[in-house]
Structure formats: structure tokens, C-alpha cells
Amino acid sequence: MAEHTAARPRGRPPRADREQVVHTALRLLGEVGLDALTMRRLADALGVQAGTLYGYFPTKRALLTAMAEAMMSGCQDAGENAATPREQVLALARGLRTALLAHRDGARVYAGTHAVGPNTLGFSDTLIGALRQAGVDAAAAVQTALLIVHFTTGHVLEEQAATGADPELLTEIDDLHQAIAQGEYPQLAETHKELTGTDFTQLYERGLQLLTSDVP
Incomplete structure (x- = not known):
């Protein structure tokens, strides 16, 4: 009789709420700066698919607006x-x-x-x-x-x-x-x-x- 192997539960990927997304975006901003803050990098930091973020913020501009609002607290x-x-x-x-x-x-x-x-x-x-x-x-x-x-x-x-840390600044x-x-x-x-x-x-x-x- 073949040994029965239980199927691995697949489960749903982790989700992130809007506040968590903004909080993580601000943290990443401090670590990598605005130019390197991409939706993909933010999704990776949250452990979610990039599509999840677009459900909250359809564009990066929308994300920046939410970040600006948070900074004004x-x-x-x-x-x-x-x-x-x-x-x-x-x-x-x-x-x-x-x-x-x-x-x-x-x-x-x-x-x-x-x-x-x-x-x-x-x-x-x-x-x-x-x-x-x-x-x-x-x-x-x-x-x-x-x-x-x-x-x-x-x-x-x-x-x-x-x-900033731009090495060209002192030269300029x-x-x-x-x-x-x-x-x-x-x-x-x-x-x-x-x-x-x-x-x-x-x-x-x-x-x-x-x-x-x-x-x-």
C-alpha cells in the first residue's frame, strides 16, 4: 500500500494594509533614497506581490502623496x-x-x-x-x-x-x-x-x- 503524503497547504500570500505600506516606504526612503525607491523594492520589503501595492496606490505619485501626508503628522x-x-x-x-x-x-x-x-x-x-x-x-x-x-x-x-552624500558636491x-x-x-x-x-x-x-x- 502506497504511503499517503499529505498535500502542502498553499495558503494565501501575505497581505499588507495601506498604513503598513506607507510606513515601510518611509523606512526604505531613509535607507535608499527616493531614486531607488521603486514599487518592486517596496513589494519585496513587504513580502507581497507588486500588484498588491497597486491595489492601494495605482501610481508611484499616489504613493508619494500618501508618504507626504504621513510626514505631515x-x-x-x-x-x-x-x-x-x-x-x-x-x-x-x-x-x-x-x-x-x-x-x-x-x-x-x-x-x-x-x-x-x-x-x-x-x-x-x-x-x-x-x-x-x-x-x-x-x-x-x-x-x-x-x-x-x-x-x-x-x-x-x-x-x-x-x-547629501554626493561626492561631487565639494568639487562643484x-x-x-x-x-x-x-x-x-x-x-x-x-x-x-x-x-x-x-x-x-x-x-x-x-x-x-x-x-x-x-x-x-
């Missing part, structure tokens, strides 16, 4: 203890910068996304509300809020690029100094150290003060 609370509406505006802007800096390529992920989750919308609503409380009219408050977000995103984009800076020294650029020659300085917080604060100079 808690940002709207940045100025809750501010003494004045103006101080709340400044604290919210700084909170956005901190949130983007907390993730490798954070500004690149955030730029161009239009998340409709509570983190992003809550931050925007709180920022506009603080500007309105400071006496700025509705239209100007929206414009100022957009300028703050765009300035912060662009500043962090440059900040993260300048502090040296080339810049040499070009200034060899050419007829008196203003650049006098200020070349500031031009390639790395005190990004001081530079950000100056820009932020200029942007909000008309906020009481």
Missing part, C-alpha cells in the same frame, strides 16, 4: 503654545521644515503633492487661521500660506541636496570658488563664503522673516 500642532498669531505662523513654518528634514529626500517627496488627508489639510487650515487672526485678509492669508509652504519646500530641497563648490576668483565678479568675490555657507537655519529664518514682514 503633528505639524499643525507646532504653534499651539505660541503667544501671538504671528509667532504661531512662524512656528508652523518651522514645524514644516523640521518635518521635511526628518526624512531623507523629504522635500522631494513632498514637492508637488496635493494630499487631502487630515495632516496636510489640518496644517493648511491652521496656518491660514493664524494669519487671519494676525489681521491678514482671507485672500492675502492664502497667498502668504502658499508662499511659506513653497519657500520652505524649496529651501529644504536645496538644504538636503547640499548636505571648489569650482565655484575658482570661477569667482578668476573672473570679474567683485560682489561675489567679497561674499563667496556666505554664498556657499552651511548655516541653513539662519538663512531660512531670514527668508521667513522677509516673507512675513507684513504680518502684524
